[in-house]
Amino acid sequence: MSEQHKSTTHFGYQTVNADEKEQMVASVFHSVAAKYDVMNDLMSFGIHRLWKRFTIDCSGVRPGHKVLDLAGGTGDLTAKFSRMVGDQGQVVLADINDSMLKVGRDKLRNKGLGSNIAYVQANAEALPFPDNHFDLITIAFGLRNVTNKDKALASMQRVLKPGGRLLVLEFSKPQHEIMSKLYDFYSFNVLPKMGALVAQDSESYQYLAESIRMHPDQETLKHMMEEAGLEQVEYFNLTDGVVALHRGFKF
Ligand SMILES: C[S@@+](CC[C@H](N)C(=O)[O-])C[C@H]1O[C@@H](n2cnc3c(N)ncnc32)[C@H](O)[C@@H]1O
Numbered sequence: 001m002s003e004q005h006k007s008t009t010h011f012g013y014q015t016v017n018a019d020e021k022e023q024m025v026a027s028v029f030h031s032v033a034a035k036y037d038v039m040n041d042l043m044s045f046g047i048h049r050l051w052k053r054f055t056i057d058c059s060g061v062r063p064g065h066k067v068l069d070l071a072g073g074t075g076d077l078t079a080k081f082s083r084m085v086g087d088q089g090q091v092v093l094a095d096i097n098d099s100m101l102k103v104g105r106d107k108l109r110n111k112g113l114g115s116n117i118a119y120v121q122a123n124a125e126a127l128p129f130p131d132n133h134f135d136l137i138t139i140a141f142g143l144r145n146v147t148n149k150d151k152a153l154a155s156m157q158r159v160l161k162p163g164g165r166l167l168v169l170e171f172s173k174p175q176h177e178i179m180s181k182l183y184d185f186y187s188f189n190v191l192p193k194m195g196a197l198v199a200q201d202s203e204s205y206q207y208l209a210e211s212i213r214m215h216p217d218q219e220t221l222k223h224m225m226e227e228a229g230l231e232q233v234e235y236f237n238l239t240d241g242v243v244a245l246h247r248g249f250k251f
Pocket of ligand 1: 025029070071072073074075076094095096097100122123124125139140141142145146147
């Protein structure tokens with residue numbers, strides 16, 4: 001393929017060839033996997049736990065359900081869903097990155113969970129599951145990292161059961177100027193330093209800040225989900241829109 005026909009995308013603020021992004025994202029998560037949980041608590045002052053709690057409250061999960069925790073990483077949501085679906089249900093923790101999956105699997109096993117959890121290494125753009133399979137799919141802080149988000153959303157729509165729901169928890173656009181300014185200062189001045197200090201890796205946390213700014217805002221993501229065939233799409237701003245939970249159904 002000639003240079004001018006190669007499709008490009010963003011890796012943070014950098015424009016890169018679409019086929020390079022996956023590898024660059026992989027390096028970030030191989031690098032942060034071991035320190036991922038501790039960094040999450042530090043960077044968000046623990047608030048990520050409340051965002052995840054809200055996601056669980058919106059999940060409608062019941063005993064016996066099949067749940068896909070996509071880009072599930074170290075498995076925070078999987079742990080909760082595993083308890084909710086019980087012995088008759090199943091939770092699939094899927095992630096493209098084997099370092100993140102390994103940290104997740106070890107953590108969940110240490111919590112005594114596992115009999116109803118399956119671990120699958122998979123790309124969100126091409127999910128290796130049958131059509132109409134899951135009652136619920138969650139993707140928390142994952143979609144931002146995916147190269148072709150439309151393809152991923154279509155893949156999720158395909159594997160959802162009719163009546164099933166998709167929850168996308170992701171950084172979004174703060175609603176007030178003052179929050180926006182504070183958040184910018186924190187993301188670009190404090191986060192990379194914290195990353196350097198705790199995880200010896202400032203670049204990955206610079207990518208985090210940049211990738212958040214490049215991610216579609218609330219209305220754009222809502223539209224993308226509708227284009228992928230999801231219905232009754234709505235979103236809930238959390239922490240003034242620093243994070244938003246989008247919910248859509250397949251009918
Ligand atoms: C910020 S972590 C989120 C982990 C977890 N969901 C949470 O909320 O703590 C993002 C995860 O997305 C995964 N990821 C990135 N691109 C992906 C893709 N194309 N398909 C599946 N997972 C992907 C990464 O490997 C990483 O584990």
